Amino acid sequence: MKNIFITTAIALLLFNCKSDKKHEFIEPVEEIVADTILVEEIDEKPIIDTIMKIEEVTEKPKKQNIKAASKPKEPFKNYLIESDIKITPIKHGTLVIDYNGTTIYVDPVGGIDAFNQHKAPNFILITDIHGDHLSVETLNAVNTGNTIIIGPKAVKEKLPQSLQKNFTTLFSGLSRSFSTSKMALEVEGIPMYNLREEAKQYHPKGRGLGYVISMNNKRIYISGDTEDIFEMRQLKNIDIALVCMNLPYTMTVESAASAVLDFKPKKVLPYHYKGTNGFSNVSRFKTLVNKGNNQIKVVQLNWYEGS
Template sequence: MKRALSIVTLSILLFCSCKNSTEKVVEMAAETADDLHKTTTPDSINIIPIEHATFILAHKDVVIYIDPVGGTEAFAEQEKPNYILITDIHGDHLDVKTLQGMTLDSTVLVVPQAVKDKLPELKLKDLVVMNNGDTRDFQNYSIEAIPMYNLRPEALKFHEKGRGNGYVLTLGGQRIYISGDTEDITEMRQLKNIDMAFVCMNLPYTMTVESAASAVLDFKPKKVYPYHFRGTEGMSDVNQFKTIINKENSDIEVVQLEWYK
């Protein structure tokens, strides 16, 4: 497989050298990467919903906690994390007491600068600050920090652009998007090659079911997991979210997990 990829890449470079076209190199390389993504067989990833915005991704010996809150008892039966990703400073994403109660000496904590500024001293393997647009390769996976912010004038006070992160992980041959608290921003709509997407929808803090569905129909993940859908007036209608999406695109699988007990 590696040899085949090398041949494809070499062929592209030779062809483009003859044409003396840098633009052609970029275009064909992008097409090759897209084809490889489509033909690569992904590995299984275990998803463990905890509550609301908190969940665990596990693949082989990699365990990633997303926004762990709710006290250490919520994770008592789970494997210890190799990595923890925190998206924002609000209490349903950052819970200092939960972090302080965990044994994290073998854990890499990945946070935006605004979160780092609120952290006490923790005994960690490493603390990595990532802000919007940053990318980072770890031993077992890679991560991109994606903007997350509000668009509606009445909601701008909740999430300003540049403070928090959404994340795109490449893990087990799959690209996984975690929206964090956001609306249907351009950066979400322009995502490519997403296998699994965790998309928020709750008012007044993030976006409506209709806006979330509209964005998903634009970036077309293979699977989408509605999460973070409890607002001040109750739960968002995730069944309506599924109906809107599958009416327009039946190829997108909408997966509903148990986020609230």
């Protein structure tokens, strides 16, 4: 019964609010009083609470907790680009440098198939006579009539006459300038040799060469097979350094990191890091370098298939 009376009271109140005053309906006094008494007897709190809840939902809808879509991870790019100079690892100590239509091969080995994604070389740099740096078969395959081969005297002596025609001999501490229609290139010979008595047989002083090549106002150091020699530690203004680290042939990651902290290149790429007992710990190399100087950026590229 109470519900009936409440409904009646609400309906009458709504009707009275909406009706025009000219047509205002006046109920008999007895009926109004009776309805009023009945409404007063009802607990109004549940009704008010319900109305307030309805208003809250209507006026302030809950915000949806939608997480922003995470950005897809960029695919790994196995090369470094610096000032339009692109450095691409091939394998171990072999790499390709491209700039403004000019292509440089460093220690090309592995046959023609290793370079099928690259243009024929304008220049070839060779650091030493060992098979992981010098391959006459590969040189014959990639060499063109316009290719200039640069290397130490010991390398030239290992080449057939057909490849010696375009060969330029470079000596430690000296530099040569070259140019094409699109760029100028300067190549400086840097000593490379072993320090440890048990390793001097691998790379005696005076036979092989590392290089500093300058192009587009950038200086790139290529260590070749060496230990942390005095000449390396004295290098200046190197933008990119490629530094070897493998035993027993070159040096430990600790020695490599120590030398890098001395000559302070802006960026360093560990390369030539596979020895007789597998891969050197290049992660430790990075940790040592960054701990000593966090301004030097260590760039880890993939120099070995499956590594």
